Amino acid sequence: MTISAPPSDLAPRLAGLSLAEIAIPNGREEEWRFTPLARLAGLHSLTEAPQSVSFKIDAPAGVEIAEAEATSTFPAADRIAAAAANLSETVLSVTIPAEAVLDKTVLLRINGGAGAAVGRFEVRAGKYSQAEVLLDHTGSGAQAVAGHFIVADGAQLTIVSVHDGDRDHVLAGQHAISLGRDSKVTHVVVTLGGDVVRLVTTVEYTQPGGDAIMSGAFFTDAGQHHEHRLFVDHAVPHCRSDVMYKGVLQGDEAHSVWIGDVLIRGNAVGTSTYEMNRNLLLTDGARADSVPNLEIETGEIEGAGHASTTGRFDEEQIFYLTSRGIPVVEAKRLVVRGFLTEVIDRIPAEDVRQRLLVGVERRLGDSVSLFQDGPDA
Amino acid sequence: MSVLEIKDLHVRVETENGPKEILKGVNLTIRSGETHAIMGPNGSGKSTLAYSIAGHPRYEVTSGSVLLDGVDVLEMSVDERARAGLFLAMQYPVEVPGVSVSNFLRTAVTAVRGEAPKLRDWLKELKGAMSDLSVDPAFAERNVNEGFSGGERKRHEILQLGLLKPKFAVLDETDSGLDVDALKVVSDGVNRTRETGEAGILLITHTTRLLRQIPVDFVHVFVEGRVAAEGGPELAELIDANGYEQYQTVGARD
Ligand SMILES: Nc1ncnc2c1ncn2[C@@H]1O[C@H](COP(=O)(O)OP(=O)(O)OP(=O)(O)O)[C@@H](O)[C@H]1O
Ligand SMILES: [Mg+2]
Numbered sequence: 169m170t171i172s173a174p175p176s177d178l179a180p181r182l183a184g185l186s187l188a189e190i191a192i193p194n195g196r197e198e199e200w201r202f203t204p205l206a207r208l209a210g211l212h213s214l215t216e217a218p219q220s221v222s223f224k225i226d227a228p229a230g231v232e233i234a235e236a237e238a239t240s241t242f243p244a245a246d247r248i249a250a251a252a253a254n255l256s257e258t259v260l261s262v263t264i265p266a267e268a269v270l271d272k273t274v275l276l277r278i279n280g281g282a283g284a285a286v287g288r289f290e291v292r293a294g295k296y297s298q299a300e301v302l303l304d305h306t307g308s309g310a311q312a313v314a315g316h317f318i319v320a321d322g323a324q325l326t327i328v329s330v331h332d333g334d335r336d337h338v339l340a341g342q343h344a345i346s347l348g349r350d351s352k353v354t355h356v357v358v359t360l361g362g363d364v365v366r367l368v369t370t371v372e373y374t375q376p377g378g379d380a381i382m383s384g385a386f387f388t389d390a391g392q393h394h395e396h397r398l399f400v401d402h403a404v405p406h407c408r409s410d411v412m413y414k415g416v417l418q419g420d421e422a423h424s425v426w427i428g429d430v431l432i433r434g435n436a437v438g439t440s441t442y443e444m445n446r447n448l449l450l451t452d453g454a455r456a457d458s459v460p461n462l463e464i465e466t467g468e469i470e471g472a473g474h475a476s477t478t479g480r481f482d483e484e485q486i487f488y489l490t491s492r493g494i495p496v497v498e499a500k501r502l503v504v505r506g507f508l509t510e511v512i513d514r515i516p517a518e519d520v521r522q523r524l525l526v527g528v529e530r531r532l533g534d535s536v537s538l539f540q541d542g543p544d545a
Numbered sequence: 546m547s548v549l550e551i552k553d554l555h556v557r558v559e560t561e562n563g564p565k566e567i568l569k570g571v572n573l574t575i576r577s578g579e580t581h582a583i584m585g586p587n588g589s590g591k592s593t594l595a596y597s598i599a600g601h602p603r604y605e606v607t608s609g610s611v612l613l614d615g616v617d618v619l620e621m622s623v624d625e626r627a628r629a630g631l632f633l634a635m636q637y638p639v640e641v642p643g644v645s646v647s648n649f650l651r652t653a654v655t656a657v658r659g660e661a662p663k664l665r666d667w668l669k670e671l672k673g674a675m676s677d678l679s680v681d682p683a684f685a686e687r688n689v690n691e692g693f694s695g696g697e698r699k700r701h702e703i704l705q706l707g708l709l710k711p712k713f714a715v716l717d718e719t720d721s722g723l724d725v726d727a728l729k730v731v732s733d734g735v736n737r738t739r740e741t742g743e744a745g746i747l748l749i750t751h752t753t754r755l756l757r758q759i760p761v762d763f764v765h766v767f768v769e770g771r772v773a774a775e776g777g778p779e780l781a782e783l784i785d786a787n788g789y790e791q792y793q794t795v796g797a798r799d
Contacts, residue, residue, distance in 0.1 A: 483602065484639040488689075491599050491635075492653035492705065493627035502652065506643025506688070 182244040187215060187254050190247045199246055202425040202457055204393055207364050209284050209310035209338050211248050217255040221278055221287025221311050225262070228272035231299075232263040238288065242314050242344065245368045245399065249342035252314035256288035262301070266294030266320070273300045273517065280307035280337060290316040293323040295348075300326040300516065306361075308334040313341035321348040321375065328356045328520050329367070331394075332527065337362040342370065347407070349375035356515050357384035357413075359394050360527040366395040371409065378407040385511040387528050388454070390419025397427040398443075402436040411443035414511045416504055416528065417454035426476075428460045432469060440470040447478040448507050450500070501532055547614050547630070547712045549575045549745060554609035556590075556597045567593045569770035570609070575713060575745040582748045582756055582781060585767030586789045591749045592636055594767075595717045599633040600626050613712070628657055630712030634702035634719050636749075641689040646701065647671065649689045650708060657709050674707050677737070679730050695722030703734040713745045714738065720755035732758035753785045768792045 182190055192213045193200040205212055225233055235258045242253035262274060278287065291301055303315070319325045331339055339362055345353050359365050371380045380400060388394045400409045415424045426445040447456035460474040481503060489499035505512075508528065515521045556568035567590045575581055585591050597604045598611055600623040611618040618626055641649065650671065655661040662670065675682060678700045690698055699719055706714055716735065720728055736759055738744050748755060756764075756778070764780040765772045766789065773792040774780065 482639070485641050487601055487623060488635070488639050488641065489649070489653075490623040491601075491627055491633055492649075492709065493624050493656035494652055495624050495656065496622070498652065498656070499624075502644050502649070503641065506641060509643035 182246065182250045184241050185250065187247075187251055190250055193247060199397075203366055203395060204364065207338065207393065208340060211251070211284060211310055211312045211338065211340050214251040214255060214284070214286070214312070217257065217286065219283055219285040220256065221280070221285045221313060223260050223287065223289060224277040224279070225260070226275040226277075227262065228270050228274070230265060230268050231270070231274055232265065234261045234263075235259070236261060240290070240316070242288065242316055243370065243372070244314065245342055245344075245370055248312045248340045248366070249314050249368060252286045252312040252341050253288050255286045256314070258288075260287075260289040261292070262289065263292045264294055264297045264299045264323075266297060268294065268297045268299070270297075270299040273302050275302050275304065277304045277306070278311060278313065280305070280309040280311050280333060280339075282309050284310045284312070286312045288314045290318065291325070291327075293317070293319045293325040293351075295320040296322040298324045300328070302517065302520070303327070303329040305329070305331045305339055306333055308337045310338035311341070313339070315341070315343045317343065317345045317353065319345065319347050319351040319353055322350050323348065324352045326354040326356070326516055328358070328515065328517060330520060330523065331357070331359040331362060331365045331367070332523070333362040335361070335363060338364045340364070340366040342368040345369065345371045345380065347371065347373045347375075347378035347380065350377035352379040352381070354381045354514075354516065355383070356520070357386070357396060358515070358520060358524050359384070359386035359396070360524070360531075362392065362394075364393045364395075366393075366397075368397045368399070371398075371400045373402060373404045373407040376404050376406040378404075380407075380409045381514070382409065382411040383511050383514040384413035385508055385515075385524055386413070386415045386424060387531050388415060388417045388422045388424045389531050390453075391421045393423045393425075395425040397425070397429075399429045400431070400441065402430070402432040402439045402441065405436055406438040407436065408439070409441045409443070412511060412514065413445045414508055415445070415447040415456060416450065416507065417447060417456055418450035418531070420453035422454035423457075424455075425457045426459070428474065430462050430472070430474070432462075432464045432466060432472060434465040437466055437468040438470055439472065441472045442474070444475045446476070446507070448504065449478060449480050450504070497532070501529065504528060504532060547577045547745065549713045550610075550612045551598070552610045552612070554594070554597065554611065555607045556593055556604050557607055558593070558604055564605075566607070567770050568597065571771055573765060573772060575747060577712065577745050578742040579763065580739055580746045580748065580759065580761045581763045581765060582750060582761045583765050583767045584751055584781065584784055586751060589767050590770040591751075591767055592717055595633055595715045595749060598631060598715055599623065624656065627709075627711075632706060632709055632711035632714040634699075634706060634714065634716040636717040636721070638690050638698050638702060640691045642691060644689050645686055646689055647685040650705065653705065654708055670708070674704055677707070678704055678734050680704065696724065696727040699723060699727070699731055700734075703731050706738055707734060711744060713747070715747045715749065717749045718751075719748070720750055720752065728754070728758060735759050753781045756781050766792055769794065
């Protein structure tokens with residue numbers, strides 16, 4: 169299903185507004201129409217501060233950690249992100265000093281407890297620094313999180329965000345990425361758990377030469393809602409974006425939403441962008457909504473394209489593999505792993521790759537009976 | 546010593562215009578060590594026979610039986626048939642994105658042999674099997690059939706024949722799309738299996754080109770969904786000279 173929406177829907181146009189000025193969504197808005205509001209534990213309608221998210225941080229020497237009052241404005245794209253930013257009393261700030269090259273991952277853990285909570289953090293990657301940050305979301309409860317990544321000139325920042333909460337977990341929020349001159353961000357999302365995960369990722373380029381590699385892999389099981397929304401704003405010349413999300417869905421009421429909005433503004437000459445979302449439906453009853461939007465306001469670009477496909481298991485592939493003696497369940501595992509390979513190859517951390525693979529295998533294994541009388545058995 | 550018996554096999558497929566009967570009573574018996582050829586015009590049902598033996602879900606067997614050493618193969622799932630010793634080299638093998646040849650072959654060999662080969666032995670075996678078919682070692686890291694040329698696809702099928710060592714192998718148009726050199730390499734591969742004397746081979750073709758490279762014991766002429774004539778290798782020469790016309794019903798001639 170493809171319904172086009174103007175890219176500006178995801179633009180961080182709520183920056184600087186107070187919560188009182190932002191209407192509470194009713195579900196009919198373009199940006200909320202896919203989201204099951206009733207399952208958000210009220211995150212979309214917060215008016216006062218609930219609990220605070222507790223971050224556990226583990227960073228190598230040299231990284232500066234501070235918890236302070238917010239000084240910068242968070243470029244919120246929607247009301248949940250605005251609530252996370254405005255209602256958090258403090259901001260957890262992680263600073264990677266200029267020219268530092270970290271040999272260890274900065275680990276930021278959010279293990280949610282009961283009830284609603286808001287949290288805000290920022291990662292400042294100093295000029296010419298190189299670092300990797302792993303955001304690990306587990307536990308239960310409902311968290312609204314606003315994460316701001318400010319990547320200075322020449323810096324290279326890898327962000328891996330794993331969403332692997334309990335089956336009742338609700339996680340919503342925004343990653344706002346701001347790229348300096350000739351900087352590079354590699355953003356990887358791995359979504360496996362939870363009842364609802366809804367992440368908006370926005371990318372802005374402040375200077376030419378920025379490079380954003382955005383990848384995601386999700387496995388959406390029966391009853392889960394996984395929503396990934398991206399807004400890449402090419403407002404300056406000679407920047408690059410490459411978006412690749414792949415999803416596997418199985419079971420009744422498994423629902424994934426992928427919105428990929430890319431805007432190439434009039435002066436963003438020399439832009440190169442490609443975005444892709446591919447979904448593989450393993451069973452009936454699962455639904456993948458995928459909406460790529462590419463809006464181009466200048467002809468002088470290097471390249472722009474998008475692709476979106478949602479398909480079922482290919483009967484001929486399964487026949488070929490099983491005709492070589494490979495049992496059906498194993499054949500399907502091979503096909504699913506093969507399908508995800510392209511994204512897995514873009515995950516830099518071996519342990520995260522393993523976590524994804526094990527998570528996928530476990531979910532496939534849980535559904536052996538589903539497979540045996542699946543669509544092509 | 547094994548025997549594969551196909552008895553009065555009737556098969557149909559679902560088409561846009563309702564079910565269509567394609568196999569209309571096929572009888573065929575193959576024993577270990579024998580090489581049979583099935584020759585027939587386009588559309589006569591040769592691939593349908595091959596797919597039906599392998600258990601492709603699109604082909605519905607309406608009557609008849611396929612017995613492997615007396616055991617009903619039609620009761621088995623596709624993978625069970627392969628583990629029981631049946632192999633089909635496909636006319637049009639499909640791509641499996643993201644699955645490497647080496648991973649695929651090792652998984653298949655493990656399934657068919659019932660245990661994983663030791664990694665060191667396996668690497669040696671695979672290397673040997675690949676060099677026998679003049680396949681570049683880099684081939685193992687490519688994805689199954691993805692971007693393979695026609696010749697590479699066929700070599701890959703015969704590579705599997707050598708590694709899986711089936712009791713009975715059906716080779717569907719393994720010669721099509723091969724140039725002279727590739728035909729030689731592929732035929733040599735089939736002949737190595739043939740010369741073990743342990744496998745029964747059913748070659749499906751509609752030219753005699755392959756039969757000049759692979760000696761056959763029996764030839765079956767396949768027309769309009771059944772075996773219309775049978776004989777020794779001389780029958781192939783006869784067909785080469787006269788075509789299939791004498792075996793076709795008047796209405797079916799074009
Ligand atoms: N899945 C299918 N749906 C509809 N018709 C089919 C299907 N499979 C086979 N047929 C038809 O059955 C007949 C036999 O096809 P089959 O592929 O078995 O012939 P063949 O002898 O292998 O031909 P070729 O020499 O071209 O490979 C043809 O008329 C074909 O169109
Ligand atoms: Mg055929």
